[in-house]
Each structure stands twice: as structure tokens, then as C-alpha cells.
Amino acid sequence: MKSLIIDQLKQKLGNRATDSQFESSLYSRDLAPVPNLLVNPLFNTAADLVVRPIDTAEVAEILKISWDNDIPVTPRAGASTVYFDSVPIKGGIVMDLNLLKGIVALDESGMMVTVKAGTTWSELEKYLNGKGFALRSFPSSAPVASIGGWFCMMGYGIGSIKYGSLLSQVKAIELVLPNGEVKQLTSDSDIPLDYLAGSEGTLGVVTQLQVHVRKLTSMKHYLLKVKEPDLSRVVNHIQGERMVPYNIHFSDQKYNAVMNKLGFVADEFTGSCTVAVDYEGSEDDLKAADAVISEMMSGDFEVELAEEKDANQEWKEKFLALRLKRGGPSQLGGEVWLPINNLNHYLDTIKEMDKKYTLGLVSYGHVATAEHAVVMTAFFADERKTIDYVLKLSMVKKIQDIGHRYGGKPYGIGLWNTPYIGYIFDNSQLAELRARKKELDPKGIMNPGKVYRPPLLLNSFNFKVAMNILAAVSRAVGRGNRRV
Amino acid sequence: MSEDKSLFTTLEEEALICGRCGSCRSDCPVYNVIGWESSAPRGKISKAKDIFSKGKQVEISDEFIERIAQCTLCGACSSVCSAGIDTRNLWLAIRKRIADEGRAPEAYKKLRDTLLQNRNISSFSNDDRLEWAEDLDDEPEGLELKAGAEVCYFVGCVSSFYPQAAQVPITIVEILMKADVDFTTMGGEEWCCGYPLLSAGFVDDRKPFIEHNVAKIKELDIHTLIASCATCYHFWKHDCSPELEGYDLEILHATEYLARLIEEGRIELNELDEVVTYHDPCDLGRNSGVYDAPRSIINSIPGVQFIEMGHSRADSLCCGGGGNLQSVDPDLAAKISDLRVKEIKETGASIIVSACQQCEQMLSAGVRNAGLPIRVMDISELILEAMD
Numbered sequence: 002m003k004s005l006i007i008d009q010l011k012q013k014l015g016n017r018a019t020d021s022q023f024e025s026s027l028y029s030r031d032l033a034p035v036p037n038l039l040v041n042p043l044f045n046t047a048a049d050l051v052v053r054p055i056d057t058a059e060v061a062e063i064l065k066i067s068w069d070n071d072i073p074v075t076p077r078a079g080a081s082t083v084y085f086d087s088v089p090i091k092g093g094i095v096m097d098l099n100l101l102k103g104i105v106a107l108d109e110s111g112m113m114v115t116v117k118a119g120t121t122w123s124e125l126e127k128y129l130n131g132k133g134f135a136l137r138s139f140p141s142s143a144p145v146a147s148i149g150g151w152f153c154m155m156g157y158g159i160g161s162i163k164y165g166s167l168l169s170q171v172k173a174i175e176l177v178l179p180n181g182e183v184k185q186l187t188s189d190s191d192i193p194l195d196y197l198a199g200s201e202g203t204l205g206v207v208t209q210l211q212v213h214v215r216k217l218t219s220m221k222h223y224l225l226k227v228k229e230p231d232l233s234r235v236v237n238h239i240q241g242e243r244m245v246p247y248n249i250h251f252s253d254q255k256y257n258a259v260m261n262k263l264g265f266v267a268d269e270f271t272g273s274c275t276v277a278v279d280y281e282g283s284e285d286d287l288k289a290a291d292a293v294i295s296e297m298m299s300g301d302f303e304v305e306l307a308e309e310k311d312a313n314q315e316w317k318e319k320f321l322a323l324r325l326k327r328g329g330p331s332q333l334g335g336e337v338w339l340p341i342n343n344l345n346h347y348l349d350t351i352k353e354m355d356k357k358y359t360l361g362l363v364s365y366g367h368v369a370t371a372e373h374a375v376v377m378t379a380f381f382a383d384e385r386k387t388i389d390y391v392l393k394l395s396m397v398k399k400i401q402d403i404g405h406r407y408g409g410k411p412y413g414i415g416l417w418n419t420p421y422i423g424y425i426f427d428n429s430q431l432a433e434l435r436a437r438k439k440e441l442d443p444k445g446i447m448n449p450g451k452v453y454r455p456p457l458l459l460n461s462f463n464f465k466v467a468m469n470i471l472a473a474v475s476r477a478v479g480r481g482n483r484r485v
Numbered sequence: 486m487s488e489d490k491s492l493f494t495t496l497e498e499e500a501l502i503c504g505r506c507g508s509c510r511s512d513c514p515v516y517n518v519i520g521w522e523s524s525a526p527r528g529k530i531s532k533a534k535d536i537f538s539k540g541k542q543v544e545i546s547d548e549f550i551e552r553i554a555q556c557t558l559c560g561a562c563s564s565v566c567s568a569g570i571d572t573r574n575l576w577l578a579i580r581k582r583i584a585d586e587g588r589a590p591e592a593y594k595k596l597r598d599t600l601l602q603n604r605n606i607s608s609f610s611n612d613d614r615l616e617w618a619e620d621l622d623d624e625p626e627g628l629e630l631k632a633g634a635e636v637c638y639f640v641g642c643v644s645s646f647y648p649q650a651a652q653v654p655i656t657i658v659e660i661l662m663k664a665d666v667d668f669t670t671m672g673g674e675e676w677c678c679g680y681p682l683l684s685a686g687f688v689d690d691r692k693p694f695i696e697h698n699v700a701k702i703k704e705l706d707i708h709t710l711i712a713s714c715a716t717c718y719h720f721w722k723h724d725c726s727p728e729l730e731g732y733d734l735e736i737l738h739a740t741e742y743l744a745r746l747i748e749e750g751r752i753e754l755n756e757l758d759e760v761v762t763y764h765d766p767c768d769l770g771r772n773s774g775v776y777d778a779p780r781s782i783i784n785s786i787p788g789v790q791f792i793e794m795g796h797s798r799a800d801s802l803c804c805g806g807g808g809n810l811q812s813v814d815p816d817l818a819a820k821i822s823d824l825r826v827k828e829i830k831e832t833g834a835s836i837i838v839s840a841c842q843q844c845e846q847m848l849s850a851g852v853r854n855a856g857l858p859i860r861v862m863d864i865s866e867l868i869l870e871a872m873d
């Protein structure tokens with residue numbers, strides 16, 4: 002029965018559907034560096050069919066057929082996520098949304114753009130800049146990340162500190178429910194649009210969004226060299242000033258040292274942490290920004306201002322985070338949504354962990370809100386050395402545990418962060434989310450296995466035991482041996 | 486803080502370094518036409534990793550070979566790669582592996598046979614290299630193999646043998662004559678630069694071509710070489726360094742040399758009432774960093790209104806004509822060109838100028854198919870029109 006339906010869909014969509022193994026194997030992965038030997042025995046990541054719908058009507062038709070026949074559907078756009086968010090784990094259909102592309106309308110007086118969900122953030126920014134407007138915020142994966150994809154994730158990135166989460170900037174969305182029904186959602190609709198923010202493809206497919214934009218303004222960039230003990234204080238001070246920065250990005254001393262060895266960071270930055278601060282606004286705003294920075298330089302902070310060209314270069318390179326991976330060739334790590342006040346405590350404890358396991362941990366991140374930063378702590382590995390690699394995977398949990406100790410939680414859930422669901426939501430939040438899922442997708446066809454609860458083999462208890470055993474082995478055999 | 490030099494190590498290592506982030510995808514002309522992951526750079530690298538990077542090499546599938554050939558080597562993926570992978574070099578390394586296994590596409594093998602036999606990419610004898618010169622009003626003295634000339638013009642196979650492109654060398658020569666430049670060409674001693682062999686994976690076969698051309702240049706005591714073909718220029722500039730070591734040769738694209746002549750006042754330009762846009766050839770712009778010379782030429786013509794396309798300079802879209810793509814998948818090449826033609830149309834320009842005969846051929850066909858009233862010209866033709 003299922004294969005008959007798949008065949009029919011394939012016929013119907015012609016060259017926009019495929020079940021070729023060569024092709025669909027690429028839809029079985031995202032950025033997550035998890036070896037096949039750990040994935041394949043547990044999950045069916047092979048799509049029965051990959052489809053590329055061209056418009057809302059086609060999305061609706063495919064969902065209706067899938068709904069009627071209980072076929073799982075996994076939405077996928079940029080696939081720039083790292084927790085198998087857009088990877089099927091129960092086979093079925095992968096819905097590639099990249100053909101839902103383009104600008105529908107720009108309301109210049111209302112400062113609002115209506116855009117199809119598969120458009121990338123860079124494409125939208127380019128379009129807006131040409132019209133004298135700009136994005137309020139965007140992820141640092143903007144060249145690939147889609148508007149819909151970021152909305153269905155957490156939606157914090159560059160610009161969020163000034164303009165808030167993406168959810169706060171979206172006025173309306175078009176949603177195709179799992180049963181194929183098309184709905185227009187606002188904050189006041191029967192199904193409020195905030196249900197979909199962070200839903201990770203589990204409640205339906207977002208096909209179009211109406212997003213607030215800002216006027217295109219000038220920018221000013223600063224790069225600060227900060228002594229490690231002062232990092233939290235400096236970051237806190239800058240974001241707490243009257244002139245709110247557009248973006249604050251920081252790197253710890255270890256990160257700068259590694260990037261220096263890789264040839265990406267100049268010698269002068271190796272002995273300290275760096276904080277990149279970017280402002281946008283009117284001429285007066287930028288003057289005020291300059292005053293904030295000057296004042297800080299004359300205060301009691303252990304900070305030094307780098308040359309303007311370095312600050313500008315840092316901004317120019319904001320999408321090049323993966324250069325770090327050149328020290329790998331593989332890179333593992335944990336991303337933590339962390340209270341800024343605890344940044345130094347977190348980094349200190351990460352250092353202790355590094356002493357114990359000699360992994361060569363490096364940390365960097367950006368400020369997401371007045372209270373929180375998203376911090377990535379990473380280390381190198383080599384996926385060709387399977388046993389060593391699997392042992393090192395256990396270290397990711399250690400990082401999340403340290404984050405949790407300081408009030409942090411994983412950023413994004415997908416599959417691989419479901420064991421930490423208890424860190425991310427309290428019981429009532431979780432109950433609310435599960436109720437929404439039941440309401441909109443009672444058959445559970447949308448992106449099954451993600452977000453709400455860990456699959457049996459990944460449940461918190463099993464996961465903890467397995468990771469602790471691996472960590473103990475890792476320590477015992479001294480697997481650290483930094484490469485760079 | 487960083488430099489723009491290639492960080493390429495080995496195919497195996499670079500494929501492992503790729504994090505599959507997909508930043509390369511939106512800018513890839515092939516992905517933008519085909520739309521499947523396997524046509525996107527990250528998809529190809531993911532497959533390459535499975536084949537080459539995990540210990541013993543596994544069998545290369547026909548589908549993979551097809552996808553690797555579906556690439557214009559435009560370099561757009563290299564310039565956006567968030568892991569700093571020189572993907573252009575990576576594609577070349579993969580094509581070499583495929584060729585080494587005797588699995589190169591038939592069209593590549595034919596091209597190689599032709600090159601080894603004729604020393605050029607056409608079916609004509611290399612002695613006919615200067616046939617285009619018969620259309621010159623006056624054939625200049627010293628057009629062929631003049632030792633000690635101030636400049637040697639490297640014409641390139643396409644302009645030498647294909648009538649559609651013959652206007653380019655004719656125009657360049659006319660401009661050089663009018664500007665009183667002491668120049669020559671290598672005539673029948675000019676061999677293909679070697680790029681088509683490199684890009685088809687027959688890397689070692691390009692060697693004798695480079696050695697021959699470099700030896701001739703030295704023999705003629707030439708110290709400035711200009712090329713009107715963006716790819717020949719790129720190849721001379723980047724792939725002949727070992728052979729040229731210790732020899733003083735300035736390698737310029739025709740646009741750089743012509744801009745210099747204009748600046749020195751050796752060329753005078755009259756008013757042209759035209760709206761002009763410019764297409765950056767990938768091998769001249771993104772892959773060689775020459776953006777300003779062609780723009781300064783266009784802007785130095787009085788009366789010309791210059792409009793940039795939506796994508797320009799490092800961000801420019803490919804015309805579809807690179808990387809030997811036409812020989813294996815002409816339909817795909819034409820569809821890529823259509824994407825560029827759309828942008829040309831949006832500018833409202835009456836003339837689209839480029840600086841590479843291959844781009845001009847692709848765009849001419851695209852403009853013709855779209856029925857647009859736009860003239861496609863080589864930048865030298867625009868200069869000559871303004872000189873008349």
C-alpha cells in the first residue's frame with residue numbers, strides 16, 4: 002500500500018521526486034558528525050521518496066496524501082542544522098522546500114516583507130538592501146539557512162540582541178497542517194503563530210512568512226582584546242548600555258590560539274579573548290556607540306581596542322565559522338544557551354574539564370538577548386579513527402552538563418538533544434508542547450521522533466549511563482591528544 | 486585577518502574538512518538549475534568523502550562522475566565556503582582521479598585526443614591559427630612571431646578557430662595598431678594553453694603544452710603577454726609558474742592592457758549614447774580578481790551609462806560556458822546562461838559587454854533565445870566602436 006502511494010506520488014511529481022539511492026542518501030544526513038555505525042542500527046534515515054514541491058498547493062497535496070496513508074514527512078530546507086532536525090528517522094517522505102523561493106511583496110511603508118519559506122536569509126538581505134531596507138536579524142548560516150527553517154528553529158542570531166527573536170519579528174505565516182489544510186496564522190489566530198516557532202517541522206509546513214524589516218543604515222564595527230577574567234563583565238557592560246549593539250560575538254583565548262595556528266588570526270590576538278561589537282543606526286547612533294566604546298576603554302576593564310580594519314574584517318568573516326574545522330578534520334562540540342552572567346564560570350569549568358580530558362576545548366559564541374548568549378564549545382576529532390571518535394562523542398554530554406550547571410540548556414533539539422529534554426523544558430512546558438503536537442498532528446506523521454521525547458534507546462537514563470561509561474573509558478585511555 | 490591564498494591540501498583531507506553546512510549551495514549555478522542535493526557542491530563533496538576519504542577507495546559510481554562533470558568551475562563555491570575549502574581545486578583533483586581510472590566522460594577523452602593531435606581544441610590544423618587575420622583591412626607587420634615585440638597577444642583556441650569569436654582578435658589587433666603598439670602573436674606556434682586538459686582531469690597531459698608555449702615566449706624574448714580569453718589568462722597566470730620561474734613575464738588580460746592604453750592617452754574614445762552592463766567572466770573576476778579594469782574602460786567612454794547587474798564582481802553569476810560543461814551537458818549550460826540573461830534583461834541595458842569569448846557566445850545564444858534587443862559585445866569591440 003505504502004509503496005503504491007509512493008509510486009503514485011513519484012509519477013505525479015515527475016523530475017521533482019526521486020527514490021534513487023544515490024540521491025536520497027544525501028537527505029539522510031545534516032551537519033551532525035555521527036558515524037553510520039551509531040545511526041544505522043537505531044534509525045531508518047533512508048527516505049522512501051524525496052519530493053520538491055513547487056508551491057503551497059503542492060505541499061498541501063503531498064501532506065494530504067501522506068496523512069491519509071500514515072506516511073511520515075520530514076521537512077527540509079537548508080539542512081544547516083546539526084541534530085538531525087531535518088533528517089528522517091522513520092523513513093517516509095523528505096520534503097525539500099527549496100523551490101518555495103522568492104519575494105512575494107514588500108510593504109515599504111509598513112516595513113514588512115512577505116517571503117516564501119525556502120528563500121535564504123542572504124537572498125532576502127540582498128533583495129532588501131537593493132530597496133534601502135535590511136533584515137532585523139539573521140542566523141550566521143544566512144547563505145544557506147531558509148526563512149522558514151530559522152523560524153522553525155529557535156530564531157536567535159546576529160541582530161537578535163537589538164531586535165529580539167525572529168518570532169517577535171514575524172507578523173503572519175502561511176502554514177500547511179499535517180492533514181493538508183492551509184491556514185493563515187497570526188498571533189491572534191485559532192492556532193497562534195508562536196506554536197510554530199521552534200516546532201522543528203513537527204507541526205506542519207510553513208510556506209510563507211511576513212517579516213518586519215528595518216531601514217538600511219550604516220554600521221560601525223569594533224574588535225576588543227579582553228583578558229579572560231573580564232570577558233563576562235565586558236560583554237555584560239556593552240550589551241547593557243543605552244546604545245544597544247546589533248551584534249556581540251566573542252571568542253575565548255584558546256579559540257584565538259587555534260585559529261592563529263590555522264593562519265586565520267594574527268599573533269596579536271593570541272594572548273586574549275576577543276569581543277567583536279557591531280552597531281547599526283543613524284549617524285548620531287554611531288556617535289553614541291563610539292562614546293560607549295571610548296568610555297569603556299577609559300574604565301577599569303582589562304581591554305584593548307584593535308584596529309578598525311581588523312574589526313571590519315571580523316564582520317566580513319561572520320559566516321566563516323567552519324574554518325575552525327580545518328584543525329580537525331572532524332569537529333565535535335556542544336552549543337549552550339547560557340546566562341551571560343555565568344559565562345566566566347562556564348568557561349572556567351570548561352577549562353577544568355579540558356585539564357582532565359585534554360581535548361583542546363575552544364569556545365566562542367554570540368549574545369542572543371540581554372540575559373543569554375549562545376556558546377559553542379568545540380574540540381577536534383578524527384572520524385576515521387572510529388573507536389577514538391565514539392569515545393570522544395561522550396564529551397559532548399560533559400559540555401552540556403557544565404552548561405546545565407550554570408543555568409544553560411542545549412540550543413535546538415532535533416533528535417540528538419532529545420535526551421536533554423529535561424534541561425530544556427520544565428514539565429508544564431513539555432506538557433503544553435505535547436498537547437499542541439496532539440492537537441495539530443494527532444497521527445504523528447510530521448518529523449516523527451524529534452523534539453518531544455527521546456526515542457527509547459536515547460532516553461535520558463540509557464543515554465547518561467552510556468555516555469558516562471564512554472567518558473570514563475576516554476579518560477582512562479587518555480584519548481585527548483590535541484592536534485593543533 | 487586572513488589572506489585569500491588557497492588552503493588546499495589533498496582531496497581526501499578537504500572532503501573530510503567539509504562540514505556540509507551548505508553555504509556553497511545558493512551560489513552554485515548548477516544546483517540552481519538542477520535543484521537536487523547531489524548537484525550541489527556539498528552533496529558532491531559528501532559523496533567524494535564516502536569514496537575517497539574513508540581508507541580504501543570505494544568504487545566511483547556513474548552518477549558521481551556525471552555530477553562531477555556538471556560543473557562550470559566558476560569558483561562561486563570556493564569564494565563562499567565557510568570552511569575555507571578551495572573547492573575549485575577540489576573539483577579538479579576529483580576529475581583527475583576519475584580520468585586516472587580511465588572513467589572520464591567520452592567527450593573529455595575526445596577533446597584530449599583532438600588536443601594531442603592538433604595542439605588546439607578544434608579539428609583544424611594548428612597552422613591555421615591566424616586565419617582570422619585575413620579579415621583584417623591591413624595585416625600588420627610582425628603579426629606572427631616577431632622577436633622582441635613589446636607585447637605578445639595570446640589569441641586562444643576559440644578566437645583562433647571559431648568564426649563566431651573571430652571578431653575578438655580582429656578588434657584587438659585593430660586597436661593595438663591604432664594605438665601604435667609594437668605587438669606580435671605566436672601564430673602557428675601558439676598551442677592550446679592546456680586548461681581544457683587540466684579541467685578534464687588529464688593533468689599531466691597539459692605539461693608539454695605549457696612547456697612549448699613558455700619556450701616560445703622565451704625564444705621570442707617577449708616580456709609582456711596579453712590574453713583576451715579569461716581562461717587562457719587565468720591559466721597563464723596561475724598554472725605556468727614553475728616553467729616561468731626566473732623569467733620576467735608580465736601577464737595581463739586584454740582589459741588590463743587596454744585600460745592602461747586608455748590611461749596613457751594612447752587610445753582616444755568618442756561619445757557613445759548607450760546603456761551598458763558588464764558580465765564578469767569567472768576566470769577573470771572571481772578566480773583572478775580583475776574587476777576594475779573592464780569597469781574603468783566602460784566608464785571612460787563618454788556618454789555611456791553603466792549599470793551593474795544584480796550579481797556582479799565576486800558575486801557574479803556564471804554564463805554556463807566554463808569547465809568543459811558544454812561538451813558533456815549543453816542543455817544545462819544553456820539553462821545556466823538563461824539565469825544570467827534574466828539579470829541582463831533586468832538592467833534595461835542596450836549592450837552587454839564581457840571580456841571572454843566563451844561568455845560572449847553563451848550570452849549571445851541566451852539573448853537570442855530570449856528574443857531580447859540587446860547587443861552582446863566583447864569589451865574590445867565597445868572600445869573600437871568608441872574609437873571610430
Ligand SMILES: Cc1cc2nc3c(=O)[nH]c(=O)nc-3n(C[C@H](O)[C@H](O)[C@H](O)COP(=O)(O)OP(=O)(O)OC[C@H]3O[C@@H](n4cnc5c(N)ncnc54)[C@H](O)[C@@H]3O)c2cc1C
Pocket residue numbers: 032075076077078079080081082083086087098118119139140141142145146147148149150151152153154155156157158159200201202203205206207208320322323448506567
Ligand atoms: C555555520 C552555521 C551557523 C549557524 N548559525 C546559527 C545562528 O546564528 N542561529 C541559529 O539559530 N542557528 C544557527 N545555525 C543552525 C541553522 O543553520 C539554523 O537554525 C537555520 O535557521 C536552519 O535553517 P534551515 O533552512 O537550514 O533549516 P533545516 O535545517 O532544513 O530545518 C530545520 C528544522 O526546521 C524544519 N523546517 C525547515 N523548514 C521548514 C518549513 N518551511 N516548515 C516547517 N518546518 C521546517 C525541519 O524539519 C527541521 O526540523 C547555524 C548553523 C551553521 C552551520
